[in-house]
Amino acid sequence: MNGGPASTRPAQDGTAGLGTRLPAAGRQSGRQGTTGLPAAVFVFAAAGTVLVLLPLLAMALRVDWAGFWPLITSDGALAALGLSLRTATASTLVCLLLGTPLALVLARSSFPGRKLLRALVLLPLVLPPVVGGMALLYTFGRQGLLGSTLELWGIQIAFTTTAVVLAQSFVALPFLVLSVEASLRSAGSRYEQAAATLGARPATVLRRVTLPLLLPALASGTVLCFARALGEFGATLTFAGSLTGMTRTLPLEIYLQRETDPDAAVALSMLLVAAAVVIVALTYGRTGLRNGVRR
């Protein structure tokens, strides 16, 4: 009700002026600055920004900054951080190795059920993490679909760091597939076709044309993948368990600390937020720049 005047009043006068000037102030969106936006859009955009930033600000205000350093350098915290960095790196590599071919197949080939496969591959994005964890448990757990076979081969996954990497790869894979596939689609296949007409074999086309074109998307997909793996919580807790240095990643450590030491939990949360901000800024900045150059 109260939103009425806020959204209609500025829209009454010509808002083209607003639109052209605002984006011009931005660094990379100069080309799009010619189309204006109604002021109401900015109002709601501001509300959206508040929705995301206010809770983070509220958490930052709760940080015991005097004790921040000791809190984030406790043995448990360092073990969790180290484990998180190692497992996130490993699962990012898994995603690159498996996700890139998957994206290529989805974007460049055609077979029955391709659209369905595409939808299914993206499922981990929308599934509740605990569901993902249970699915992994019923696959790789000791009593799972593959678990007993793997155990016969002497491979134990339950309660090991491998389980953490599996959980992280499961949830992070769609991020890589999405960004690579989107880039392949928007780039079109003109260059590949030209190379093929000139006599290049598929492997050569992939190596000399497609992959170089993909590099920026691979880079941003990789960083997003890493960030998602770093933040993975629910599937890990359900599937991998929680033990210092073995399976207790930073998000799990935060969850545990909250039981007894909320100050430590908040400090570690801020550490994770800071890491995420750096990672996302890195990706987002690159994406913006690349789009500006290409179009």
Place this chain on the structure above:
Amino acid sequence: MSLTVQRTSQSTARPGRLAAALLALAGTIGLAACGTGSGGASNQGGVEESTITVYAAASLAAPFTALAESFEAEVPGSTVRLNFAGSADLATQIIEGAPADVFASADTATLARVQEAGGVAGSVQELATNTPALVVPSANPMGIETLADLERPDIKLVLCAPQVPCGAAARNLAEAAGVRLAPVSEENSVTAVLGKVTAGEADAGFVYRTDAMRAGDAVRTIPVPDAADAAVTYPIAVTAGAAGSGREELARKFVQYVTGEQGQSVLTDAGFGRP
């Protein structure tokens, strides 16, 4: 908020308009927030004599659900709203101002934390006790018969983390028996431990006697001598939020009811011990 307004106005032809719009929006959000807050409070005020909200440890879910029902029958017109979760979660919520009238925690330390923060009115009473229990999958594939078997390196043992009450109790028990525990996972809740044992992921786990009873045939309980020495006490108290409100009397009545004869027999049936 102020940051957003500032940045936008710098690049705007009519800074006043957009800033005003943003301020109006901020006002709207603020008003909306106030509206919900006061609405909730007045709502509660309307039914204050007859509805109480009980925050209780997740392990009390079954007996408290039954007790709330019989209490409502005993006090005509009364309603008991129940909220079950981990004690630490509930304690944090109460300290942050959640509308609880009664808090029953799974350990004394957690309730003491609420008390220190000024969240408890009057005295804390002992509600029940619970005993750590060693459980194995019903088939007991590793043939675990005694507490000492847990030292075998081939056994995957799952515990609660030491920060969680069930973890502390299990460690006390093992320490008293001189057994060294080397868990493969330290879970955040007793339900997570039980889940890993019933699923056969873990060969053994420490839960509470009440959990082992609730799990029925899915697990087998390995008798541990002197387990009662490591018992934990569940305390219950009326919160400071209820004190002085119209709900205080009903809240006290509920505490009296569950610590009284009828409440105790329901709790005993669920596997709890008398304090």
